[in-house]
Amino acid sequence: MMHKTFSCLLFSCLLVGCGSSKKAVETTETIAPKPEWVTSRPIDSNYYIGIGIASKRIHPNDxxxxxxxxxxxxxxxxxxxxxxxxxxxxxxxxxxxxSDEFKSFTQVKSLEQVENFEIVDAYETTDEFWIFYRLSKVQHQKDKQARISKAMEDAKAQLTLAEQSQKENRVKAAFSSYFKALNSVKPYLSESLETTYNDQQVYLGAFIKQRMESMVQTLQLTPAQEKYSVYWGQPLVNNELQFVVKREGLAVSDFPVYFDFDYGRVRPKEGATNEKGIVTTALDKVREAIAIQPVNAKISLVKLYAALIEKPDEITTALLEHFSIPQSQIVLNVSAPKVYIETATKTFGKNTGDDVKNAIKQALVNREFNVVTSSRNADFTLTVTSDVKEGGTQFDMYQAHLSGMFTITDQSGTVYYTEEISNITGVQLNYTRAGEKAYSLLAEQVQEVYIPRFKRFLLK
Known part of the structure; x- marks a missing residue:
């Protein structure tokens, strides 16, 4: 009986032992040794090499x-x-x-166009996945040359269309075809692109640029009027700032022009020519006292490109900014406005002398205004109306209160600027001298307050 019991126990122990051994074998993971390309990056002059790695923990699904x-x-x-x-x-x-911008662009295009590469090997562990690509340099050059050849054929077809449109004076259609030709070879602008076009050996990229610039130079951008004499604060909003775009004497319509002005705000900043080839901008007012102020205009190939091409891109835009573009300008000869002075000053209801008028004249001259003696020659008429009234006495001193209006009108008689004269009080031993004191204070304020404010208003 004991023998049977021992035998059973021994058999049970053997079963348990065998089961444990089998489980240990099943849970032992066999990890392949790292291939040499994982530990040491391969170098092969005949191939481009790419090795990629990704974490399984960070990217478990992809x-x-x-x-x-x-x-x-x-x-x-x-x-x-x-x-x-x-x-x-x-x-x-x-x-x-x-070059740096273009190289970045080309790097992206290379990634899009890489083909015929091969998977050499792959390796993975519990935590990582590695893969080894290579691309034959000979194969890559062959594929690239095939793409270049097709791109050049597409570009040459567009060049033919551009030149036909150019002969027919269809300016926008010509540029549209030039832009498409440029887009075709854009990824290869660092290449010579040597080819035959119209029985002539050309470097196609440089040739497209030369043809486009030649087309641009046939455009004439001229001002309708080259110069204007203007004064501080004067607006130019009645079609004074006009430019005309023509080609071989014919108006070019719907063509974009960009405006630039360093001394204020011109609106619009860009426009398109009408059927007569005219494009207009406006200046709300002359805001600087600088004597010579040019309003600049230039043809905008960048704007034209954005309008004609469905998906404009930064590289072509940057290319076009390197082109020589027709420019023009209207020169503003700026001077101080001519001011005519009128005064109607009274003291206790009686007319006074010219002291206020003389003070105004001196204040204007000090601020570089031109004072004229006839309203017909003036850009502005400055009028001061005032009167002094008795204000009572205090401690045997007499007070005289001065009030009035400081008004500027333009040539049409429209009020351009106005300010109330108030809070001026002369104090003296009698009313007459108090009135004189009030006007003396007004003369100071004309010099220090009213004329400076008016000038700031003109130029703000």
Whole structure:
């Protein structure tokens, strides 16, 4: 009986032991050793290399997609942009500034256009996933050349359309085709793009730029009137600031023009020519006392590009800003306004002398205004009306209160500026001298308050 019991116990122990051993085998994870390309980045002069890695913990659902994207980006970053001396990019390069922008753009396009790469290997652990891409440099160059050839054929077709529109003086249609030609070869503007066009060997990118600039230079942008004599505060809102766009003597309609003025606000800042080729801006008022103030205008290829192309982009916009563009200006010769002075001053109801008028004249001259002796020659008429009234006595001193109006009218008689004269009180030993004191105080305020305020109003 004891023998049977021992045998059963021994058999049970053996079963338990075997089960534990099997479980241990099942839970042991076999991790492959890291391949050499994971520990040491491979170098191969015949291939572009891209290795991507992604964390399974951070990206549990899409770690493979992220690793592949990273590998492709790294592979693309090895494809360097070389600027050919016969390329359009070389012809507009300035201090490396545009080249950097273009290289960033080309890097994005390279990522979009990379094809025929191969997966060399993949490796993963519990925490990470790795993938190894490579692209044959010979294959890449072959694919790139095929894309360039197609792009050049598309561009040449648009060039033919542009030149036909140019002959027919359809200016916007010509530029539309030029823009499309430029868009076709835009990813390859650092390449020479050597090809045959109309039986002539050309570098296509530089050739498109040259043809566009040649077209631009056939446009004439001229002011309707070259100069205006204006005064401080004067508005120019009645079609004075007009420019005309023509090509070979014919009006160019619906063409964008940009305006620039350093000394105030012109509105609109940009406009389009009408059927007569005329475009107009306006200046609400002359706000600076500077003698020479040009209103500048230039043809806006950037605005035209944005209007004609469905999806304008920053690279083409930056390219167009490097082009030589027709410009023009209207010169404003600015001077102080001519002011005629009128006074109607009284003391206790009786007319006074010219002391106030003389004070006004001196104040205007001190502030650089032009004083004239005839209202017909004046830009403004300055009128001061005033009277002094008795204000009573206090401690044997007599008070005289002065009140009135300070008014500026323009040539049409419209009130341009007005201010009430008040709170001026002369105090003296009698009313006569108190009235004289009040006018003396008015003369000071004309010099220190009223004329400076008027000038600020003109130029604000």
């Amino acid at each position: 770690y493979q997609t992220i690793a592949k994207k990273n590998a492709l980006e790294e592979l693309s970053s090895e494809i360097k942009v070389q600027v050919n001396a016969n390329s359009m990019l070389f012809s507009i390069e300035k201090n490396g500034q545009f």
